[in-house]
Amino acid sequence: MSSAMLAGHIVIASFNAIKKLYRTLKPHRIGVYGPSMTGKTTLDQYLTVPGDIEPIPLEFRTTHARQNGYYVLPTAHRHQIKWKTERHPVSSVDIGGQTQFRSLWVEDMFIRRPNVVFFIVDHRVLNYPQFTQESVASLSYLVDAIVGKHYPQSLSRKARKNAKAGYRPDMFCFLINKMDIWWTPQAQYLWDNGLQREHPIVYPFRQELRRLRKAGIQADVEAISAQHGMNVEKVMIKLIESL
Ligand SMILES: Nc1nc2c(ncn2[C@@H]2O[C@H](COP(=O)(O)OP(=O)(O)O)[C@@H](O)[C@H]2O)c(=O)[nH]1
Ligand SMILES: [Mg+2]
Numbered sequence: 001m002s003s004a005m006l007a008g009h010i011v012i013a014s015f016n017a018i019k020k021l022y023r024t025l026k027p028h029r030i031g032v033y034g035p036s037m038t039g040k041t042t043l044d045q046y047l048t049v050p051g052d053i054e055p056i057p058l059e060f061r062t063t064h065a066r067q068n069g070y071y072v073l074p075t076a077h078r079h080q081i082k083w084k085t086e087r088h089p090v091s092s093v094d095i096g097g098q099t100q101f102r103s104l105w106v107e108d109m110f111i112r113r114p115n116v117v118f119f120i121v122d123h124r125v126l127n128y129p130q131f132t133q134e135s136v137a138s139l140s141y142l143v144d145a146i147v148g149k150h151y152p153q154s155l156s157r158k159a160r161k162n163a164k165a166g167y168r169p170d171m172f173c174f175l176i177n178k179m180d181i182w183w184t185p186q187a188q189y190l191w192d193n194g195l196q197r198e199h200p201i202v203y204p205f206r207q208e209l210r211r212l213r214k215a216g217i218q219a220d221v222e223a224i225s226a227q228h229g230m231n232v233e234k235v236m237i238k239l240i241e242s243l
Contacts, residue, residue, distance in 0.1 A: 023088065023089055024089055027078055027088075027089035027090050027091045028088065028089070028090045028091075028115045028116070028240050028243065029076070029090070029091050029092070029112050029113065029114040029115055029116075030090050030091070030092045030114050030115065030116045030117075030118060030236075031092070031093075031105070031108060031109050031112065031114035031116070031117045031118065031169070032044070032092055032093075032094070032095075032118045032120060032175075033095065033097075033105035033108075033109075033117070033118065033119055033120070033138075033142060034097055034118070034119050034120035034121055034135070034138065034175075035097045035121065035131070035134060035135050035138055036061065036096065036097035036098050037061075037097065037122075038097060038120045038121055038122045038177055038178075039120060039122060039177035039178060039226040039227065040062070040094060040095070040097060040120055041056055041060075041062050041094050042056060042177075042226040042227050043120070043177070043224075043226035043232070044092065044094040046226050046227075046229055046232055047079035047081065047090070047092070047232070047236075048077075048079055050082070050229055050232075050233075051229065052227065052228060052229065053226065053227050053229075055227070061096065061098075062094055062095065062096035062097070063096055064095070064096060064101060064104065070154060070156075071100075071101065071103075071104050073093065073095075073104060073107060073108055073111065074093050074094065074095070075093070076091045076092060076093045076112060077091065077092070077093075078090070078091045079091070079092065081233055081236045081237060081240070082233065083233040083234065083236075083237045086237060088236070088237060088240050090236070090240070091112075092114075093108055093112065095108055097138075099134070099138070102138060102141055102142075102152070103152035103153075103154045103155070105142060106141075106142065106145040106151065106152050106155065106159070107152070107154070107155060107156060107159050109142075109145065109146075109167075109169075110145075110155065110158075110159035110160070110162040110163045110167060111156070111158060111159050111162065113162060113167045114169055115169065115170045115171065115240075115243055116169060116170065116171045116172075116173060116239050116240070116243070117142075117146070117169040117171075117172050117173070118172075118173045118174075118175045119138075119139050119142060119172070119173070119174055119175065120175045120176075120177055121135050121174075121175075121176055121177070121201065121205075122176065122177045122178045122181075122182075123176075123178055123181050123182035123201065125200070125201045125204060126182065126200055126201060132204050135204075135205075136204055136205060136208065139205055139208045140208055143208050143211050143212055145163070146168065146169065146172075146212065146215070146217065147211060147212070147215045148163065148166075151163055168215075168216075168217060169217060170218075170243050171217070171218050171220065171239055171242065171243065172209075172212050172217050172218065172219040172220070173219070173220045173221075173222055173235070173239060174202065174205060174209060174219060174220065174221045174222070175222050175223075175224060175235070176201050176202070176221070176222070176223045176224070177224055177225065177226050178225055178226075178227070179223040179224060179225045179230055179231065180225040180227070180228050180230065182201065183223060187199060187223070191223065196221035197209070197221065199221075202221050209221075220239065222235045222239075
């Protein structure tokens with residue numbers, strides 16, 4: 001190897017090392033929002049410690065304390081996403097999905113300004129019109145905030161300021177959890193051909209996804225199982241690497 005080539009290798013190696021160090025100090029931020037019982041806490045736990053996650057009983061639903069009439073945002077924590085030889089640090093916060101916490105999603109989004117915003121649903125869209133209706137309304141609420149059409153009344157001054165300063169996520173991901181339950185050969189076919197939007201779980205949300213795309217925000221549709229660790233790292237890394 002010539003010395004010039006060697007020098008080149010050293011430059012590239014140090015560049016990659018610096019990039020890694022930078023990401024360790026400043027992880028990509030993700031925001032995970034969505035209705036109750038879709039698997040937000042399970043995903044948070046899986047990202048913390050990969051492996052099969054114990055089913056989470058109902059009495060351990062995520063809730064938030066109130067202070068001066070406002071719900072308190074939990075602090076963000078870091079995860080390492082490992083995929084083959086890659087490691088990607090990300091930071092996130094686990095927020096409840098009940099409708100009274102919707103405004104907290106928006107608060108968290110404008111305070112932490114995540115690079116990727118996830119909206120997570122599950123197969124209940126297929127059988128429960130009420131769940132579907134509420135989920136679409138929730139996504140609409142989030143999209144309203146992202147495109148700057150409407151902000152929650154309870155937004156803090158700092159969040160409002162960041163919103164007005166024009167924060168936008170780099171990427172949006174409509175994430176369907178519990179693929180261990182709903183995935184079929186038909187789903188595989190749609191995914192293989194980039195036709196996710198035609199899937200009956202995605203279909204009711206197409207209007208909202210279109211609103212995001214119209215606002216210039218890429219909106220992906222992905223399938224995972226947080227409890228069984230199916231597709232989780234693959235989806236996360238794919239999104240992070242496309243930033
Ligand atoms: N079958 C299946 N169940 C899951 C999966 N992820 C989460 N769950 C279950 O769905 C329920 C709600 O999960 P949780 O993480 O508390 O949802 P959250 O309310 O969005 O935080 C729990 O009983 C979980 O064990 C999954 O990938 N597959
Ligand atoms: Mg939860």
